[in-house]
Amino acid sequence: MKRTSRDIRTANRYEVLRQIIAESPxxxxxLAAATGLSLATVATLVGELLDLRMITEVGFxxxxxxxxxxxxxxxxxxxxxxxVDIAETYVRVELFDLGLNVLARAMEEMRPGENRPxxxxxxxxxxVGAVVTQAGVEGARVLGVxxxxxxxxxxxxxxxxxxxNWDWHDVPxxxxxxxxIAYPLYLDNPLRACAxxxxxxxxARGRRxxxxxxxxxxxxxxxxxxxxLHRGVSNSAGEWGHNTIVLDGRLxxxxxxxxxxxxxxxxxxxxxxxxxxxxxxxxxPEDQTATIDALAAAVAAHDPEAVKVVRDTARYLGAxxxxxxNLFNPEVVVLSSWVARKLAEPLLDEVRAxxxxxxxxxxxxxxxxxxxxxxxxxxxxxxxxxxxEGALQxxxxxxxxxxxxxxxxxxxxx
Numbered sequence: 451m452k453r454t455s456r457d458i459r460t461a462n463r464y465e466v467l468r469q470i471i472a473e474s475p476x477x478x479x480x481l482a483a484a485t486g487l488s489l490a491t492v493a494t495l496v497g498e499l500l501d502l503r504m505i506t507e508v509g510f511x512x513x514x515x516x517x518x519x520x521x522x523x524x525x526x527x528x529x530x531x532x533x534v535d536i537a538e539t540y541v542r543v544e545l546f547d548l549g550l551n552v553l554a555r556a557m558e559e560m561r562p563g564e565n566r567p568x569x570x571x572x573x574x575x576x577x578v579g580a581v582v583t584q585a586g587v588e589g590a591r592v593l594g595v596x597x598x599x600x601x602x603x604x605x606x607x608x609x610x611x612x613x614x615n616w617d618w619h620d621v622p623x624x625x626x627x628x629x630x631i632a633y634p635l636y637l638d639n640p641l642r643a644c645a646x647x648x649x650x651x652x653x654a655r656g657r658r659x660x661x662x663x664x665x666x667x668x669x670x671x672x673x674x675x676x677x678x679l680h681r682g683v684s685n686s687a688g689e690w691g692h693n694t695i696v697l698d699g700r701l702x703x704x705x706x707x708x709x710x711x712x713x714x715x716x717x718x719x720x721x722x723x724x725x726x727x728x729x730x731x732x733x734x735p736e737d738q739t740a741t742i743d744a745l746a747a748a749v750a751a752h753d754p755e756a757v758k759v760v761r762d763t764a765r766y767l768g769a770x771x772x773x774x775x776n777l778f779n780p781e782v783v784v785l786s787s788w789v790a791r792k793l794a795e796p797l798l799d800e801v802r803a804x805x806x807x808x809x810x811x812x813x814x815x816x817x818x819x820x821x822x823x824x825x826x827x828x829x830x831x832x833x834x835x836x837x838x839e840g841a842l843q844x845x846x847x848x849x850x851x852x853x854x855x856x857x858x859x860x861x862x863x864x
Contacts, residue, residue, distance in 0.1 A: 460843050462487060466495045467504060467524075467842065468650060471549055474523035475508045496522055503528040504548055524549045529841070530587045532595040532633070533834035534574055535640065535827055538615050538667040539738060541570070543577035544830040545585045545592075548838075550650070552826055554584035562736060565616040567626055575630040594634040594837030598643040598829050599623060600668050602686050608637050614692075614703040615668055636840040640664055641688040643832030644786045644822075645672025645679055650835060652784065652824045659780045662822075663690075663771060665789040667738060669711040671774060691715065695770055713766035716742055716789055723759045732756060739788075746792045760793060761800050768804020775809040775817050786822040787829070794821060 462485075469484050470476055478496055482489045499505045499522075506525040510518035526547040535542040538560070545554040558573035578595060601613030608624025624635045645654070645662040654660035654674050662672040669691030673680040680687050691711035692704050699708025700721070712718045716738040723733055723745065732748055732755070734740035748756030771783055783805075785798060802819050809817075822828055 462491065463495050463498060464839055464842050466492060467499055467838070470499075470505055470522060471524050472650065472655070474549070475521040476523075477511060477519040477521055479519055526551065529593040530585065530591045531593055531834040531837045531841075532578060532581065533643075533827075533830035533832070533837070534578065534595060534597040535643070535829035535833065536570060536574065536597065536599045537640075537829075538565070538600065541573040541577050542827055542830060543574070543581050544827060544834070545581040545587070546831075546834045550831065550834060550838075553587075554581040556580035556584070565618075567618070567621050567623065571623075571626045571630060574627060578631055578633075589632065592633045593841040594636060595631060596636050596638070596643070596833030596836035596838075596840075597624070597627065598638055598640045598833045600640060602684075602689070603637050603639050605637055605685055608635065610637075614705075617703075634837070634840060634844065636836045638685075638833070638836055639670075640666070640668075640787070640829045640832075641670040641672040642679060642681065643672075643829045643836070645674055645688075645832070646835050647824055647828035647832035648672075648784050648786065648822060649674055649679065651831065652786075652822055652828065653782055653818075653820050654784060657781045659778060660782045660784065661771075661774050661778055661780045662784045662786050663767075663774075663790070664787045665714065665767075665785060666787040667716045669715045673778065674780075675778070690770065690774065693770065693773070695766060710766070710770045714763055714770070718766075719745070719759065719763050719789070722762050723755075726759060726762070727755055730755060742789055742792050746794070746796075749793070749796045757796075760796055764797055764800030764804050767797075768801050768806075769808050771801065771819070772805045772808035772814075775805060775813050779813045780817055782818045782820060784820055784822050786824075790821060 465485050466481055469481055478489060478492050482492045503525055505522045508521050508523045511521055526549040528548050531546045533544050540560055541558040543556050544552050547553055556577040558577050560573060599610050600615060602611045604611055610618050610621040610623045612619060624637050627635055641664055644664050648654035648662050658677045660674040664670050664672065671688045671690040673688050692709045694708045695710045695713060696708035700712035701707055702709040702712045720741050723730055732741065732744040745756050745759060749760055798821055805819060806814060824831065
């Protein structure tokens with residue numbers, strides 16, 4: 451669909467604010483150089499952001515002769531953003547200021563089988579209420595809530611179209627959430643959230659082409675192409691976890707056999723361990739987190755069984771990532787989410803070796819493979835940026851006033 455001039459202006463405003471958040475304080479001239487926009491356009495957009503109290507003037511930078519340049523910085527007290535990470539085993543919520551600094555955190559654990567939509571919504575509402583109370587912010591200061599849910603989502607309608615691990619089909623998630631949460635709501639999935647978090651603050655910052663591999667219970671790849679998040683025609687790009695890696699392999703929740711996810715997601719890693727050693731003391735059959743924790747500790751202690759499980763997992767993961775390297779020729783592949791964070795360097799080393807064996811030499815030579823450097827939950831951080839996008843989109847172009855929907859049905863630009 452062709453973007454309107456309003457869409458382009460919103461995207462430009464968002465890009466300027468993103469740069470200010472990343473480089474505060476900064477000048478209008480520096481913003482023009484960093485964004486590629488004209489100085490006149492930047493000056494207009496900065497004026498709008500000042501009117502909205504999202505940024506503030508903070509003095510002047512020294513000049514070697516000539517007119518001193520005025521500096522602007524993000525106004526951290528100008529509003530609050532909330533990011534929600536709905537995962538298969540927990541709901542984590544973080545509240546941020548406008549500089550995307552974490553002010554409060556809350557988490558709700560979800561027991562196996564506790565995944566009916568109304569149960570998930572209850573956990574989200576409880577955690578959102580908890581962070582608002584912890585941070586002591588007034589409700590009017592919350593500009594929006596970005597919600598990440600696994601699987602395929604329709605951002606425009608707020609519908610979770612398909613979450614295979616829960617067997618969700620066409621769940622009107624934002625409608626359900628809007629009944630218990632009064633703030634504007636914006637829906638997407640963890641692949642996009644992690645990719646945006648890396649683009650803003652992580653290993654993809656300053657890169658034109660990057661792949662962010664999300665390793666958790668589920669598996670997928672967020673794509674950054676030509677400096678922007680790539681969504682695909684139906685917001686489904688990145689479902690790499692459901693590519694076939696083993697013909698007639700393990701049955702996946704999606705109904706197919708041999709998907710990448712069934713070998714490198716947390717349940718797949720548990721199965722790798724079980725097949726190697728059915729009575730392993732590292733295996734906690736009903737607890738993914740405990741199993742991965744035990745595996746990580748055993749690898750650090752050079753336990754041969756644990757080392758072999760990580761190496762076998764990395765063989766599958768490396769083969770899958772080599773496809774991404776060959777297809778997209780990225781500058782960097784980032785291993786993100788909780789499984790990558792826990793298995794860390796031992797997994798990274800094995801993955802690098804495996805990708806080196808499978809990928810074509812030319813694209814591989816141009817690609818770094820790294821762990822995510824983001825110290826907080828990248829999904830919450832990325833989800834909060836979706837709320838920021840939505841807040842900017844809801845600003846009237848001429849008056850600077852926000853519309854105040856109970857929820858968002860319009861997808862913000864990315």
